[in-house]
Amino acid sequence: MYDTAPNPNEGFIAVMTCSDADINCPAIFGCIARIPIPYEDPKISDGTKHEISSYDERCRQISRELLYVFSRID
Numbered sequence: 632m633y634d635t636a637p638n639p640n641e642g643f644i645a646v647m648t649c650s651d652a653d654i655n656c657p658a659i660f661g662c663i664a665r666i667p668i669p670y671e672d673p674k675i676s677d678g679t680k681h682e683i684s685s686y687d688e689r690c691r692q693i694s695r696e697l698l699y700v701f702s703r704i705d
Contacts, residue, residue: 634660639661640661641661641662641663642661642663643661643662643663644662644663644664644665644666644701644704645659645662645664645665645666646666646667646668646697646700647665647666647667647668647669648668648669648670648693649669649670649672650669653667653669664704666700668696668697668700670689670692670693671689673685673686673688673689
């Protein structure tokens with residue numbers, strides 16, 4: 632949960648990475664920005680020959696998109 636220690640109480644950016652969190656947490660108190668960036672859960676590939684590549688690609692996607700988002704925040 633975002634409101635547990637050692638997370639900050641204010642001045643943070645809330646990045647919502649799944650549609651469930653985006654819908655069920657419409658207000659994040661203390662954040663300076665709330666950014667919904669939902670991702671397809673790579674768990675759907677568990678137990679398949681694509682499992683490793685699916686998780687690797689999702690990690691790369693998250694890294695690229697968060698780097699872009701944070702480079703735009705003043």
